[in-house]
Amino acid sequence: MNTADTLNQIWQHLGWPLIRLLMFISLGLLFAGFIEALNWTRQIAVIARPLTKFARLSPLTGASFSMAFFSGVAANTMLSEGFEKNEISKKELILANLFNSLPTYFLHLPTTFFIVAPLIKGAAFIYIGLTFGAALLRTMGICLISRFLLPAPAAEPQEQKKISQDNSLRSAWNRTWIRFKRRIKKIIRFTVPIYILFYVFNQIGVFAHLEQFMSRHLSFLSWLSPGAMSIITLHVATEFTAGLAAAGALLADGTMSSREIILALLVGNILSSPIRAFRHQFPYYAGIFKPALALQLILFSQSFRLFSIVTITILYLFLF
Secondary structure, X not given: OOHHHHHHHHHHHHHHHHHHHHHHHHHHXXXXXXXXXXXXXXXXXXXXXXXXXXXXXXXXXXXXXXXXOOOHHHHHHHHHHHHHOOOOOHHHHXXXXXXXXXXXXXXXXXXXXXXXXXXXXXXXXXXXXXXXXXXXXXXXXXXXXXXXXXXXXXXXXXXXXXXXXXXXXXXXXXXXXXXXXXXXXXXXXXXXXXXXXHHHHHHOOHHHHHHHHHHHOOHHHXXXXXXXXXXXXXXXXXXXXXXXXXXXXXXXXXXXXXHHHHHHHHHHHHHHHHHHHHXXXXXXXXXXXXXXXXXXXXXXXXXXXXXXXXXXHHHHHHHO
């Protein structure tokens, strides 16, 4: 490979993706900061109020939940800012991050559906329904856990009837921009080197070896058919779309039933998600939160996600 090809590859797989990531983080920071500067946090938290009231979560967490339907970066930025200003405890931060799994699921649902539906046809509705059930189970579970772990909130202060002059659009934007410049420097300082490190890991095959190691040690899934094993192996060792393409081909020629296809995709999801989540989430999480805290949040999130999908898979296996 000549120098031009090497530079082009670095630009396509490192330079442009990193710039795009920083652009999305910057937009999320500006959006979340502007909402907070206008004191609109309580207003947008209304959507989640029945859940947050039962779970004893703060209005900030409710606002983050509402924001997560549009931008995961903005939602996490609100939580990070609130934690740094002691508006929420570390316990609530972890719970709030888990609580946002349902809107995060909806954020990615259109992309997932339009990839899955053409390949596995009617089985896509069952698969999507089961993964939605897992997301709903996570959110309901967090509401219940939060109610027991968090203290009852103090009485909320009376909201101001009219916005003060200090909260005009121009003033709010000025405050947002000042805070943005301070935060983005920290984010770049952490995100850029971690993203580059993960790119190097990917280039030398660290993640590929981990995924192939997992795909070679699937003997405990011997109860599944050979076709299902091939879908899971592709799902784990390559990408979701590879396993999905194999599932579509096996379903089309009648080799496997819809039920077997759905079970294979669910198991592949369980086995492949932790490594991919860490690879894709940690670089930007480490910019929004401190790296140690980012790692904790990802571990909690993935553990809870695995528990919910395993539960749904077992229910589907034995009840349907």
